[in-house]
Amino acid sequence: xxxxxxxxxxxxxxxxxxxxxxxxxxxxxxxxxxxxxxxxxxxxxxxxxxxxxxxxxxxxxxxxxxxxxxxxxxxxxxxxxxxxxxxxxxxxxxxxxxxxxxxxxxxxxxxxxxxxxxxxxxxxxxxxxxxxxxxxxxxxxxxxxxxxxxxxxxxxxxxxxxxxxxxxxxxxxxxxxxxxxxxxxxxxxxxxxxxxxxxxxxxxxxxxxxxxxxxxxxxxxxxxxxxxxxxxxxxxxxxxxxxxxxxxxxxxxxxxxxxxxxxxxxxxxxxxxxxxxxxxxxxxxxxxxxxxxxxxxxxxxxxxxxxxxxxxxxxxxxxxxxxxxxxxxxxxxxxxxxxxxxxxxxxxxxxxxxxxx
Numbered sequence: 440x441x442x443x444x445x446x447x448x449x450x451x452x453x454x455x456x457x458x459x460x461x462x463x464x465x466x467x468x469x470x471x472x473x474x475x476x477x478x479x480x481x482x483x484x485x486x487x488x489x490x491x492x493x494x495x496x497x498x499x500x501x502x503x504x505x506x507x508x509x510x511x512x513x514x515x516x517x518x519x520x521x522x523x524x525x526x527x528x529x530x531x532x533x534x535x536x537x538x539x540x541x542x543x544x545x546x547x548x549x550x551x552x553x554x555x556x557x558x559x560x561x562x563x564x565x566x567x568x569x570x571x572x573x574x575x576x577x578x579x580x581x582x583x584x585x586x587x588x589x590x591x592x593x594x595x596x597x598x599x600x601x602x603x604x605x606x607x608x609x610x611x612x613x614x615x616x617x618x619x620x621x622x623x624x625x626x627x628x629x630x631x632x633x634x635x636x637x638x639x640x641x642x643x644x645x646x647x648x649x650x651x652x653x654x655x656x657x658x659x660x661x662x663x664x665x666x667x668x669x670x671x672x673x674x675x676x677x678x679x680x681x682x683x684x685x686x687x688x689x690x691x692x693x694x695x696x697x698x699x700x701x702x703x704x705x706x707x708x709x710x711x712x713x714x715x716x717x718x719x720x721x722x723x724x725x726x727x728x729x730x731x732x733x734x735x736x737x738x739x740x741x742x743x744x745x746x747x748x749x750x751x752x753x754x755x756x757x758x759x760x761x762x763x764x765x766x767x768x769x770x771x772x773x774x775x776x777x778x779x780x781x782x783x784x785x786x787x788x789x790x791x792x793x794x795x796x
Contacts, residue, residue: 468552541593555580555742561746618684627687641679684713696754713791
């Protein structure tokens with residue numbers, strides 16, 4: 440037996456830890472179901488209720504709702520009165536489980552667990568043969584990104600993120616040219632376009648689905664100062680040029696991030712600024728052992744960020760490429776002045792404010 444020569448109490452403690460991981464992993468799936476069926480949203484507006492009352496209010500099947508309620512109770516998310524057989528979602532829990540919580544809604548994040556599991560077979564193959572998994576296999580991830588990225592941009596982009604760059608808000612109000620490279624669904628572009636009508640905004644991406652979403656959102660809201668273009672980030676060459684360029688957690692996904700960064704540097708007008716929002720971590724794996732989001736970051740990197748780069752023989756930086764490597768790559772790309780900022784409450788990202796000098 441492997442445990443014959445180890446301290447039994449230590450072994451048992453580790454086994455308990457593993458069992459808790461499995462338990463919580465299963466709970467993630469039920470939380471995701473609760474988010475998608477709007478059960479949390481429904482219960483937040485209900486008094487203590489029976490399973491039938493919850494199901495009726497949500498317009499769902501009682502038998503499934505009953506089983507889900509049992510899982511939520513066992514997981515500590517709900518309260519239950521044995522005599523009345525009524526369930527309650529405490530308001531202190533609803534503050535992190537419902538859509539009204541906005542960017543604080545963590546229930547939506549559990550959807551990534553099921554969706555990344557959907558590509559597990561391909562990832563297992565990659566461990567043997569190398570290579571990666573194409574973006575087309577992550578259509579469901581894009582769907583969830585729409586919700587989570589939109590909430591984050593709505594909550595913080597204008598009031599928290601952009602003010603990190605000295606003097607930027609004033610320039611945006613006066614009117615400058617802005618690009619978001621690897622813009623994804625384009626929501627950040629549209630949020631800025633609405634807030635700064637005198638400025639001109641361009642979103643670059645190679646995902647037709649994402650670009651279509653950005654264009655549709657801009658058209659639906661009547662923006663005339665936002666446009667979206669199918670362009671490989673590695674093809675930026677300084678024409679056109681911009682006063683302000685952003686990337687939001689996209690550099691580490693690029694097949695050729697070094698070329699992308701050089702292109703961004705070339706595409707900045709004199710005195711322009713590049714804001715790179717990317718993962719706050721160390722390039723030394725040992726430093727990340729105590730990162731509060733370490734398991735999340737390494738899992739997402741293994742299951743998504745690395746594969747979408749490696750599938751096209753890219754660099755495969757992964758999401759945990761780290762601050763040290765990022766600073767070196769910025770310098771090699773031509774950025775002589777880089778200020779690293781953090782935002783209170785954001786344990787995920789660094790905010791790199793980069794200038795070419």
